[in-house]
Amino acid sequence: MSTRDPETKRQRLLVAALAEFAAYGLAGARVDRLAKRAGISSGLVYSFYENKEGLFEAVFDLIVKQVVAGVPMDADDPGEYAGRLYDGGLAHPEVMRFVAWYELERGDSAGRRVSTSAAMKQKLDAVADAQRRGVLTDRFTAGQLLALVLNLANMWQMQGADFLDLVPEQSRRATIVDAVRRLVAPTG
Template structure:
């Protein structure tokens, strides 16, 4: 029976996404990934080099999926924050992977997918500022940082604070959207 390399890679990436989102880079085990993916462990190393390479592939694919599904419009940052909130709400593994990446790779080699995504957003924000669509009180980097933090805000609380957070998804979404609208209108 012929091996379907693309199907195997997909199973590996799916299993690795689950494993890394649960355990992070250091805690993930290639043996568990191989078992869940029903793939030979040596294939993982052949395709991705090592566990770090596999994480990079998983995280890069998550960044690409995020960028594809959450369209960025610098002239509608409130809409963007709402769409990002929705993605985090519907796909909690995306935020968990991002958190592990930030915790375990603070000084690591930048991933090209992330650098490109951030650079594109920063350029669009700067352009919108030059055209008068966004305030200039904050730099493009500051605006992107604030918007990104607000999109994740409900999902990165301590368990104690999260336990008493509003359960109404629509209300939590409206809070982040309104916060961005208010921030930007206050800067005008």
């Protein structure tokens, strides 16, 4: 059943665009194909976004918003935070594929977006506060610690079978949580 609700159509478009961009990147994505996935006309895509690049940026901003809202930083237990990020990656592998395409196609310009800068600042401030309270180690700067946690959380994303075979799937989350907890534990 078709709906005249523009917000619903815009949301369907963003979901379809995520799938299309995750599969083909910006250069390989086709507006007619993603419009078909969304169940809307190609022309309607351009009523929401000026061009394919604008839609690509909107999908990136949506991902940042959903990850920040859906997996809030818990600086008092970064191990469990990393575990929840890992869970999200398992549930939505297209997100990491999209982010990889984004980094490849946007290069250096990808690094300084308002959406990511705000999200990173919030997380960085939480880590620094936990360090001041003695909850997290001060062996690393807040930035180093956050980078390590984020990378450990995503270490099994987009890897080949040889790497994945090193640790059974049922042990991967626990490995991440334990490794992060040990890494961030205060010394002394």
